Amino acid sequence: MHVLVIGAAGMVGRKLVEKIAATPGILGGEIMRLTLADAFAPQVPASLAPIAKTLTVDLAAPGTAAMLIEGRPDIIIHLAAIVSGEAEADFDKGYAVNLDGTRMLFEAIRQEGLREPYLPRLVFASSIAVFGAPFHDVIEEEFFTTPLTSYGTQKAITELLLADYSRRGIFDGVGIRLPTICIRPGTPNKAASGFFSNILREPLSGKQAVLPVSEDVRHWFASPRSAVGFFVHAATMETGPIGPRRNLTMPGLSALVGEEIEALRRVAGNKAVTLIRREPDAGIAKIVAGWPTNFDASRAEGLGFKAETTFDEIIRIHIEDELGGRMA
Amino acid sequence: MHVLVIGAAGMVGRKLVEKIAATPGILGGEIMRLTLADAFAPQVPASLAPIAKTLTVDLAAPGTAAMLIEGRPDIIIHLAAIVSGEAEADFDKGYAVNLDGTRMLFEAIRQEGLREPYLPRLVFASSIAVFGAPFHDVIEEEFFTTPLTSYGTQKAITELLLADYSRRGIFDGVGIRLPTICIRPGTPNKAASGFFSNILREPLSGKQAVLPVSEDVRHWFASPRSAVGFFVHAATMETGPIGPRRNLTMPGLSALVGEEIEALRRVAGNKAVTLIRREPDAGIAKIVAGWPTNFDASRAEGLGFKAETTFDEIIRIHIEDELGGRMA
Incomplete structure (x- = not known):
């Protein structure tokens, strides 16, 4: 089996690769080739x-997609992206990578399939940024995608392409909309969402953290371990039961900052x-007030995707996976 | 005022141009230039x-979009498309025209605006094909777009681009999802939806028509006159009240074949x-069973869009507009 991970140097990508290293066979067969881009x-x-x-590549550069596909990977996990803030600040770069780069990847798969039959599994990291306020208290499975950022627009467009390419039998695609990942390892960053992790990660290491919002702010979370699990499950599950609606809101935990x-x-x-x-x-x-707070993720749950159900669990996972089981 | 109509040779495009000819000032000012492509x-x-x-042009050809925009039209009405059946049969052509051609148009507007401030009104003809079965009996305003054709995918993607380009102030866009137009003038064609018009148009001219489905089939209709009215209203309305959700399901008449x-x-x-x-x-x-039958179009209605409320009206409009007021 040949596995291709695009975005393998990012936080979730690295953890996914570590998981593959620690659990041979987790992707359903012996991996003979692993390409990390x-x-x-x-x-x-x-x-x-x-x-x-x-491979150190620019996904938006001509020829990159064909090079990634020429080895005919059986499983393609695509989690590379220009992040939200940068895609908003740099219109051209966001569209070039998040939309055109991904579409070139899809097209390279199609061209390979026209040359010789080919139907890889393709797992795409989408985002709850495909949704835009105002929201219902619980966002339904059939709620429309009206993003309020260029990043969310690019993700929503890719979801549509993924469904159409899958419907036409070009690849066997699954789009997974990730919750906000918490607790993000590393150091505090400038992302507006950073505090959700900071207020747990820093105190767990004996350091101070800043909380810029009130305790009654609600948001939607899953651990890095769950995120890796989503990708593994999406890469190995039976896709027949998904039907043509190939993009799934991943399960998560809806919780208040006060509950954290x-x-x-x-x-x-x-x-x-x-x-x-x-x-x-x-x-x-103000930024956070525009974010979704809770989802009905029963489709993904019914298809076997799992996330945490308490913040205690999310914190314990961080202590196990990042702190060697010890708190400061 | 300079007005650009792209898709001016199609059925609705022609009627729109005739309406402009018959009603000078209908687009809110004196038209000094009219470009028909x-x-x-x-x-x-x-x-x-x-x-x-x-202008006889290929929208997907390099340079076409820039040529269309170089005259800095104040109002751009874009209703050109590769139709559903052809976009399904010819993957490359459908994406090249419906997605890439339209995106090149949007980009040409952006480039013109980077050169010198420019904010045209852009009206885009979308379609209820952005929706895919299974449906609710009445499709809600916030129902998600999960198209089951490449044509519907291309329209849904363009809707997302239109909303993002409008949000960023590149143009002032309105996407309008047209119902099935009935009674289509002309002769019976091979479109699966043709019979909805055929069974009225042909008998009104003393000719036989074939009904291939049962009388309890329900569908969603508006007259060609209403379609023209949608474009005129979208080109001239205040867009502030629309907000960032720029794509609107047009009002229509939900009716049974038996009611026709x-x-x-x-x-x-x-x-x-x-x-x-x-x-x-x-x-x-079987094809028709996958089509939507009824919509909540209250947003568009609240914004001043109007369609017929009875099939008697739809038939009378055909007699007035196509048959010079006389039946066979």
Whole structure:
């Protein structure tokens, strides 16, 4: 089996590759070739070195897509993207990579299939950014996609292409809309959503964190471990039961910031909670007010996708996976 | 004012141009230039000859979009498309014209605006083909777009682009999803939907027509006159009240085939109805079963769009507009 991961150097991509290294056979067969592509050189776990090849590529450049597909990968996991803020700031770059680059990938698969029959599984990382406010309290499975960012527009367009290419038998596609990933490892960044992770990750390491919104802000979460699980399941599941509506809202946990904090208190104690400093930021509060808070993800759940059901679980996963099981 | 109509040689395009000829000022100002573009040479009503220029162009060809925009039209009405059946049969052609051609048009507007501030009104002819079965009995305003044809996919993608380009202030866009136009003038064609018009148009001219489905088939209709009215209204309305959800399901009449026939009986008598010959066609019945039957179009109605409310009206409009007020 030949597996191609595009976006293998990103946070979720790296964790997915580590999971493949730790669990041979997790993608349903023996992997003979693993191709890891990204705009930055992906890392290769030692155990995968004999089968792995890394490619540092610009997905939007002519020829990249054909090069990625010429080895006829059986499973293609595509999670490369220009992120939301950059796609909004740089119109051309966002459309070039997120829309055109992905479409060139789809077209390269079609051209390969016209040459010789070919039907790879293709898993695409979409986003809840395909939805735009105003929302219902719980966003239904059949709610329309009216994104309010260019990033969300590019993801929604790719979802439509993925469904059409799958319907025509060009590839066997599954689009998965990821919740906000929490707890993101690493250091605090400038993303408006960063605080959802910061207020847990930093205190768990004995550091202070800033909370810029009120505790009654609600949002939609899954752990990095769940995100990896979504990709693995989408890469290996039976796709017949999905039908033609190939894009799925992944399950997640709808929780208040106050619930995050109470979970932190239960898992790590009062002292950890005192490390959270309230610094209200009207700008961030306004951005966050435009985000969805809760979804009906029963389709994906019925198809076997699983996420956490409590923030205690999300915190424990971070302690296990990032802190070697120990808190500061 | 400079007005550009792309797709001016098609049925609705021609009627729109005739309406402009008959009602100077209908687009909200004096038209100093009228550019009529299509893949086939558009006709020019005599009264418009002094201001009209026709262009026979391939929208997908490099340079076409820039040429269309170089005159900086104030109003752009884009109703050119590769139709559903052809876009399904010819994958490349459908995507090249319906998606890439339209995107090149949008990009040409953006480039013109980068050169010198420019914010034209752009009206785009979308379609209820953006929706895919299974449907609810009445399709809600917030129902998702999961098309089951490449044509519907291309229209849904263009809707997303239109909303994003409008949000960014590149143009002032309105996407209008047309119902099935009935009664289509002309002669019976091979479109699966043709019978909806044939069973009225042909008997009104004393000719036989074939009905391939049962009388309890329900569908969603508006007259050609209403379609022209939708474009005129979308070209001239205040767009502020639309908000960022720029694509609107146009109002229509949800009616049974049996109701069409009863309206024909009321307007044209029993003799006309006897010209309808039942020839059940399982193939057509199956295609039609996948089509939507009824919509909530209250957003568009609230914004001033109007369609017929009875089939008697639709038939009378055909008699007035196509038959010079006389039946056979």
